[in-house]
Amino acid sequence: MSAAFNSRGPRTVKPISREQARDLVNKMRGERAALDDYREKSLKLHGLICAKCGREFEQSNRTQLTVHHRDGNHNNNPANGSNWENLCTHCHDDEHSRGVLGDYLSNNR
Ligand SMILES: [Zn+2]
Ligand SMILES: [Zn+2]
Numbered sequence: 861m862s863a864a865f866n867s868r869g870p871r872t873v874k875p876i877s878r879e880q881a882r883d884l885v886n887k888m889r890g891e892r893a894a895l896d897d898y899r900e901k902s903l904k905l906h907g908l909i910c911a912k913c914g915r916e917f918e919q920s921n922r923t924q925l926t927v928h929h930r931d932g933n934h935n936n937n938p939a940n941g942s943n944w945e946n947l948c949t950h951c952h953d954d955e956h957s958r959g960v961l962g963d964y965l966s967n968n969r
Contacts, residue, residue: 898937902927902944912951926952 876884908917908925917925928945929936936943947955 898934898944899927901937901939902941902946905941906944906946909946910948910951911945912947912955915948917948924949928952928955 903922903925908919908922909915910917910925911928925946925948928947930943930945933943
C-alpha cells in the first residue's frame, strides 16, 4: 500500500473502482432526492396540514404527513401542486382503502 508500489506497478483491476463506486452513490442519492422532491414541494405549497381532517403538523412530526396524488399517478408531479394533496397517514390510508389506488401505498411505505 506504499506510494512507491502504486507508481510502479500496473493499475490493479478491482471489481469496482473508486470512481465507479462514487458514481453509483451519487446516482442513488440523486434518485432518492428526486423521490423526496415532490413531497417537499407539496408540503411547502399546501402547508403542514392534512387536507382532509385538518390536523396540523410541525417540523417535528411532519413525517406523518404524506403526499397523496389525486390521480393516483405518482409520476405526475406538476409544479403547481395540482396533483398533490397533503394527507395524514390515517386519512391517506382511508383514501386508499376505498379500493382505487391500494397498491400505491404499499409501494411507497
Ligand atoms: Zn387527516
Ligand atoms: Zn395517496
